[in-house]
Amino acid sequence: MERNKIRLRKKIISPSNIDQYRDxxxxxxxxxxxxxxxxxxxxxxxxxITTILLVLLLVAIWRVKEEQYRKVHxxxxxxxxxxx
Amino acid sequence: MDxxxxxxxxxxxxxxxxxxxxxxxLYEKYFNRIFNFIYRQIxxxxxxxxxxxxxxxxxxxxxxxxxxxxxxxxxxxxxxASNEVNKYYRKRNRTRVFxxxxxxxxxxxxxxxxxxxxxxxxxLMNYLDELPTDMLEVLQLRFFExxxxxxxxxxxxxxxxxxxxxxxxxxxxxxxxxxLKIKYDGxx
Numbered sequence: 001m002e003r004n005k006i007r008l009r010k011k012i013i014s015p016s017n018i019d020q021y022r023d024x025x026x027x028x029x030x031x032x033x034x035x036x037x038x039x040x041x042x043x044x045x046x047x048x049i050t051t052i053l054l055v056l057l058l059v060a061i062w063r064v065k066e067e068q069y070r071k072v073h074x075x076x077x078x079x080x081x082x083x084x
Numbered sequence: 085m086d087x088x089x090x091x092x093x094x095x096x097x098x099x100x101x102x103x104x105x106x107x108x109x110l111y112e113k114y115f116n117r118i119f120n121f122i123y124r125q126i127x128x129x130x131x132x133x134x135x136x137x138x139x140x141x142x143x144x145x146x147x148x149x150x151x152x153x154x155x156x157x158x159x160x161x162x163x164x165a166s167n168e169v170n171k172y173y174r175k176r177n178r179t180r181v182f183x184x185x186x187x188x189x190x191x192x193x194x195x196x197x198x199x200x201x202x203x204x205x206x207x208l209m210n211y212l213d214e215l216p217t218d219m220l221e222v223l224q225l226r227f228f229e230x231x232x233x234x235x236x237x238x239x240x241x242x243x244x245x246x247x248x249x250x251x252x253x254x255x256x257x258x259x260x261x262x263x264l265k266i267k268y269d270g271x272x
Binding site for chain 2: 003004005006007008009010011012013015017018020021023024026027028030031032034035
């Protein structure tokens, strides 16, 4: 079982003491930084996905063209190009 | 807090997604409560300040996610704060601390002054030391944060009957062991 430690406090932490940790401006700044990073991160993800799709598309086009070329020039044309 | 007020606060939270400045109303209103809630589980002002700031940052960063589920906006804050505290202990693998104000303990038990001595307090502390974390969490929310069982269930991700059962079990043991009269039995 998880162990806990109970401490008894004589003093209640005062609201004025808590106030020194209250910083709304910094919170908003951190939030804006987070939003910028999130936008950048999303952009990178979309960019990566688009690049991958584009590469796949180019490979598919190249293979179709290769196939068509083989049909027109016969199987030897590929062999000849491989020897070269 | 009536439903209109709760919905108004959700509207502010929703607006915060587009305009972060709108969030200041909720931040000012709940900062002290959340700070105290975290402080009772950490007992270190600087760490509490960090976790409290992280809690509000998480709320603001994901303000569009929080939908009305029959609990006030503050319940979401407590839930996130509770998760931050759990994360803190998980990362550091430390013994969990519950720091309780003596005044609040005295308020909790309607105890005559003559029967309230140092020895009783020490025995009570030893007893609380042995309670499992989930029971202490429920007791903290019920008696120090004045949350009803519906909210406690939401904050701790348990059922309402589970929250009631944990509270009654802990209180029952307290009554039997210390012969104390407890101020609130919590029927809300």
